[in-house]
Amino acid sequence: MNLARKIELIGNVYHASVGIASTDGFTSEESVAVSRLGEPIIAVGGNFANVGLSTDFDLPDRDLRFPSQFPAEAIFSREDVANANDRAQTFDAEIVTRVTAAITALLVVNVGVLKDEVTNH
Numbered sequence: 001m002n003l004a005r006k007i008e009l010i011g012n013v014y015h016a017s018v019g020i021a022s023t024d025g026f027t028s029e030e031s032v033a034v035s036r037l038g039e040p041i042i043a044v045g046g047n048f049a050n051v052g053l054s055t056d057f058d059l060p061d062r063d064l065r066f067p068s069q070f071p072a073e074a075i076f077s078r079e080d081v082a083n084a085n086d087r088a089q090t091f092d093a094e095i096v097t098r099v100t101a102a103i104t105a106l107l108v109v110n111v112g113v114l115k116d117e118v119t120n121h
Helices: 028-037 084-108
Strands: 005-012 013-020 041-044 046-050 053-057 061-064 072-077
Touching: 005 084, 013 084, 028 084, 041 084, 046 084, 053 084, 072 084
Parallel strands: none
Antiparallel strands: 005 013, 013 072, 041 061, 046 053
16 A cells, blocks of 8 residues: 655644555555455544654544545644644654554455355245
């Protein structure tokens, strides 16, 4: 899977964005899994923590289908919080982790025939 990740500083505000790189951002296996099982729902709100950056914060709960409702975006103002850059980095890393976990979960689901029976009357 190829993700498009961007963190930009515009004025005093960090804009973080994570989405699918393009229409061919999935491997063939990932495409098959999503088409068979549906798009996973990714929590893009809730708690975000990064021990290495000593960052821990919450965003309002929000769920998006991946990839149709992405990119996931968040803004962090340096005027509101001193660690706006760390929050943007943490948001980016956590969304990537959540998306990767969701796609991996689809890939390990064994979609097969539960019952195949033919009867003649």
